[in-house]
Amino acid sequence: MHTAAMTTHPFDQALALEHSDLQAGLFTGATSADYWNMVGPFGGTTAALALQAVLRHPDLLGEPIAITVNYAAAIVQGPFEIQATPVKTNRSTQHWTLEIRQPDAEGRPQLNTTATVVTAVRRETWGATDLPMPAVPAPEAVERMTIGPKAVAWVGQYEMRPVSGSIPTQWDGRGDHSETRLWLRDARPRALDFASLTAMSDIFYPRVWLRRATVVPAGTVSITTYFHCTAAQLAEVGTGHLLGRATGQQFAQGFFDQSAQLWSQAGRLLATSNQIVYYKE
Amino acid sequence: MHTAAMTTHPFDQALALEHSDLQAGLFTGATSADYWNMVGPFGGTTAALALQAVLRHPDLLGEPIAITVNYAAAIVQGPFEIQATPVKTNRSTQHWTLEIRQPDAEGRPQLNTTATVVTAVRRETWGATDLPMPAVPAPEAVERMTIGPKAVAWVGQYEMRPVSGSIPTQWDGRGDHSETRLWLRDARPRALDFASLTAMSDIFYPRVWLRRATVVPAGTVSITTYFHCTAAQLAEVGTGHLLGRATGQQFAQGFFDQSAQLWSQAGRLLATSNQIVYYKE
Numbered sequence: 001m002h003t004a005a006m007t008t009h010p011f012d013q014a015l016a017l018e019h020s021d022l023q024a025g026l027f028t029g030a031t032s033a034d035y036w037n038m039v040g041p042f043g044g045t046t047a048a049l050a051l052q053a054v055l056r057h058p059d060l061l062g063e064p065i066a067i068t069v070n071y072a073a074a075i076v077q078g079p080f081e082i083q084a085t086p087v088k089t090n091r092s093t094q095h096w097t098l099e100i101r102q103p104d105a106e107g108r109p110q111l112n113t114t115a116t117v118v119t120a121v122r123r124e125t126w127g128a129t130d131l132p133m134p135a136v137p138a139p140e141a142v143e144r145m146t147i148g149p150k151a152v153a154w155v156g157q158y159e160m161r162p163v164s165g166s167i168p169t170q171w172d173g174r175g176d177h178s179e180t181r182l183w184l185r186d187a188r189p190r191a192l193d194f195a196s197l198t199a200m201s202d203i204f205y206p207r208v209w210l211r212r213a214t215v216v217p218a219g220t221v222s223i224t225t226y227f228h229c230t231a232a233q234l235a236e237v238g239t240g241h242l243l244g245r246a247t248g249q250q251f252a253q254g255f256f257d258q259s260a261q262l263w264s265q266a267g268r269l270l271a272t273s274n275q276i277v278y279y280k281e
Numbered sequence: 282m283h284t285a286a287m288t289t290h291p292f293d294q295a296l297a298l299e300h301s302d303l304q305a306g307l308f309t310g311a312t313s314a315d316y317w318n319m320v321g322p323f324g325g326t327t328a329a330l331a332l333q334a335v336l337r338h339p340d341l342l343g344e345p346i347a348i349t350v351n352y353a354a355a356i357v358q359g360p361f362e363i364q365a366t367p368v369k370t371n372r373s374t375q376h377w378t379l380e381i382r383q384p385d386a387e388g389r390p391q392l393n394t395t396a397t398v399v400t401a402v403r404r405e406t407w408g409a410t411d412l413p414m415p416a417v418p419a420p421e422a423v424e425r426m427t428i429g430p431k432a433v434a435w436v437g438q439y440e441m442r443p444v445s446g447s448i449p450t451q452w453d454g455r456g457d458h459s460e461t462r463l464w465l466r467d468a469r470p471r472a473l474d475f476a477s478l479t480a481m482s483d484i485f486y487p488r489v490w491l492r493r494a495t496v497v498p499a500g501t502v503s504i505t506t507y508f509h510c511t512a513a514q515l516a517e518v519g520t521g522h523l524l525g526r527a528t529g530q531q532f533a534q535g536f537f538d539q540s541a542q543l544w545s546q547a548g549r550l551l552a553t554s555n556q557i558v559y560y561k562e
Contacts, residue, residue, distance in 0.1 A: 090353075095395060118503055276507045
């Protein structure tokens with residue numbers, strides 16, 4: 001048991017789901033201490049779990065194209081269930097709705113997360129990118145971010161090498177932009193797949209902290225990630241670095257949006273992501 | 282009757298919904314010929330209808346923050362029903378799931394669209410924009426797009442003044458970018474509201490047509506729009522022009538994503554939107 005636990009990657013442990021024999025599309029799992037954030041799980045893990053339930057579903061058609069996750073209520077430490085439903089299956093696309101629930105004090109399941117996923121069978125077509133990877137130094141030339149003793153658990157699960165826009169060390173209210181560029185990958189090597197790419201699309205700390213050089217309460221309300229690659233293309237990336245870029249767009253009356261991109265080191269845009277984030281003050 | 286129809290704006294006719302007395306959150310309506318696209322309704326109208334059902338729901342909390350609409354199956358001319366469910370209501374945020382259905386040949390409701398909406402009570406906070414409005418000539422200085430006899434119906438419902446990236450007139454395969462900037466508003470004046478802003482966030486023709494200067498089959502699979510304004514701020518815009526900007530990001534294996542922004546003429550970023558679009562060849 002101990003040996004098996006040691007050899008299973010913490011992300012695979014966090015993604016572990018049991019499928020109900022009694023109800024199609026009902027999965028059970030438990031939150032991961034390794035990916036804990038301040039008062040709940042790292043939102044990227046929650047999104048990855050929603051996707052994973054779709055990928056594990058016996059009726060799956062094709063590969064992920066889009067996922068939207070709405071963080072409706074707090075998730076507490078412990079067991080959860082995910083209901084994944086293929087609500088519409090077409091010839092080459094499939095539409096999914098998902099709910100994540102946890103038992104309340106009386107054991108009744110309470111919804112905390114909703115999601116929708118689109119999967120599709122991809123075909124070879126003309127292609128192009130209008131969002132080329134920024135020119136940045138190679139990962140080896142960029143210093144790895146050190147994880148302090150006060151860091152939350154999930155941050156330690158990633159190797160992050162910030163090129164620019166790293167988390168402020170002076171919280172002096174003098175921020176003047178909201179863009180971060182960093183190299184990233186799993187701290188313990190793990191071959192990239194759709195679940196880990198989903199989690200990584202939420203790796204950027206709240207843009208409002210950078211923009212204001214001020215820590216304020218903030219939390220993602222809804223995230224949408226689009227996938228621009230096949231499983232075979234992710235396998236080619238393997239354990240290599242991704243370049244991540246995130247920038248804030250509009251900050252107004254308690255909510256801001258941030259836009260993010262993830263490129264392979266070879267320069268392929270693998271995913272684009274947007275989220276809207278609650279903030280205070 | 283005739284007079285009433287003449288004085289009701291076509292967008293308000295398209296948005297008309299009856300609320301079931303028997304089931305909370307169940308609305309009925311019918312597709313609009315005025316906003317017809319090639320083989321179904323303009324997707325912006327469908328998204329606006331989903332939002333409208335939330336806005337009409339008696340349990341609504343706050344104002345719209347985010348909407349995601351998944352176009353799961355074709356919508357045909359005729360009646361539809363929308364089920365809007367507030368799945369989680371917190372102190373200041375509310376999470377919604379929606380389904381749009383139409384009867385099949387046997388009269389059984391068949392799902393064609395899913396959506397999620399987040400609403401919230403906004404508060405005054407610090408604010409900023411990191412996505413300023415591009416410098417462009419005033420609307421009066423830009424020629425209005427003429428609507429040809431072959432144009433689809435919905436296009437005629439909008440006044441569009443393309444600053445750059447207008448729909449190609451030479452389909453010669455020589456496209457080299459995917460960005461459009463245009464002034465837009467309802468062709469028949471109508472004060473801006475969340476429903477019309479939602480529809481306008483889907484006003485941009487498929488980026489793949491511009492990028493390739495080639496018409497290929499294309500259709501939105503999923504759209505997400507974030508709102509950065511209050512109803513009062515929309516009322517201030519009234520019947521004024523919006524500046525819209527859209528650009529493609531990644532085109533690969535049958536799907537591309539496009540990113541869009543809508544500013545008031547005064548330069549306020551009202552909405553940001555992203556969609557993933559199916560294309561052929």
